[in-house]
Amino acid sequence: MPTLTATLTSNTTNTTIPSIKPRKRKLVTSYVCHYLSLVYEFVYTFFIIKPKQHLLSRRRMHALTPTHSSIPALPATQSTTPSTQSSTRQRHSKGTLQYYKGKTLVLDLDETLVHSVRLGSQEANYPVNPCIKRKQIEVQSEKQSLLYQVYKRPHVDFFLKTISQWYKVVIFTASMSEYADPVIDWLDEDQTMVSHRYFRQSCISREDGNYLKNITMAEPDLAKVCLIDNSPVAYDLFKDNGIPISSWIESPNDESLLDLLPLLDALRFTSDVRSILRLQQFGL
Numbered sequence: 363m364p365t366l367t368a369t370l371t372s373n374t375t376n377t378t379i380p381s382i383k384p385r386k387r388k389l390v391t392s393y394v395c396h397y398l399s400l401v402y403e404f405v406y407t408f409f410i411i412k413p414k415q416h417l418l419s420r421r422r423m424h425a426l427t428p429t430h431s432s433i434p435a436l437p438a439t440q441s442t443t444p445s446t447q448s449s450t451r452q453r454h455s456k457g458t459l460q461y462y463k464g465k466t467l468v469l470d471l472d473e474t475l476v477h478s479v480r481l482g483s484q485e486a487n488y489p490v491n492p493c494i495k496r497k498q499i500e501v502q503s504e505k506q507s508l509l510y511q512v513y514k515r516p517h518v519d520f521f522l523k524t525i526s527q528w529y530k531v532v533i534f535t536a537s538m539s540e541y542a543d544p545v546i547d548w549l550d551e552d553q554t555m556v557s558h559r560y561f562r563q564s565c566i567s568r569e570d571g572n573y574l575k576n577i578t579m580a581e582p583d584l585a586k587v588c589l590i591d592n593s594p595v596a597y598d599l600f601k602d603n604g605i606p607i608s609s610w611i612e613s614p615n616d617e618s619l620l621d622l623l624p625l626l627d628a629l630r631f632t633s634d635v636r637s638i639l640r641l642q643q644f645g646l
């Protein structure tokens with residue numbers, strides 16, 4: 363703040379008055395906004411969080427854990443949105459979750475975060491842009507071992523790093539664990555971002571061959587969970603919790619993951635994610 367004021371006063375002395383006026387107004391506006399957000403936070407803290415004292419004291423323990431953020435951390439008051447988390451936290455307490463987060467984001471794996479081809483298959487012959495990160499993964503299935511080339515969707519590393527500071531991140535895939543486990547290990551190298559994994563055996567297999575995902579396994583309170591999946595049938599049982607994304611195969615210019623960040627940033631502050639996501643069905 364002192365530097366800002368200093369700039370302003372030195373400018374006032376050097377420049378002509380007309381050019382200063384809009385800047386000053388801008389500065390005043392930003393102060394007012396800042397002030398209002400502080401008032402909001404105050405009201406929120408004392409009238410909504412305070413009554414939940416027992417939750418608050420539990421949070422303090424977690425507040426001591428350092429956060430690694432290049433991205434602005436969410437305000438402490440928000441991260442403690444009152445919830446039914448005690449049961450969820452207990453279930454996942456052995457995970458690597460570092461601090462308390464109010465909402466859960468469930469992610470599909472194939473064609474949402476990565477794309478894989480089996481080496482030896484015809485698809486493996488198509489050239490893929492060299493700037494796309496890739497890794498070979500060996501999968502033991504029954505008697506034979508299969509080699510897969512796995513490609514990372516553009517920006518997936520940044521995406522995961524960002525959302526894991528906002529949400530509890532869970533991966534729910536219709537693939538077998540023999541394949542998906544090493545892929546997730548590659549995406550989450552330090553094992554700090556993904557707090558739970560669900561594989562094919564957790565999916566509900568429908569007669570038409572589609573796999574549906576029961577996201578209540580990840581978070582029983584549907585107000586606090588969303589699922590990003592390139593296949594809308596995956597959230598057929600929970601349409602109001604689904605966030606669609608285009609299927610990714612190999613385009614190096616794909617920015618779908620980045621495009622979701624503003625929505626995900628906003629959703630973490632809503633009391634019920636369905637109130638926003640429901641609007642998508644009306645094309646909003």
Ligand SMILES: *[C@@H]1O[C@H](CO)[C@@H](O)[C@H](O)[C@H]1NC(C)=O
Nearest residue numbers: 566576577578579580582599
């Ligand atoms: C989804 O999972 C929950 C909790 O594990 C279970 O109670 C519920 O019956 C499941 N729903 C379906 C449709 O399988």
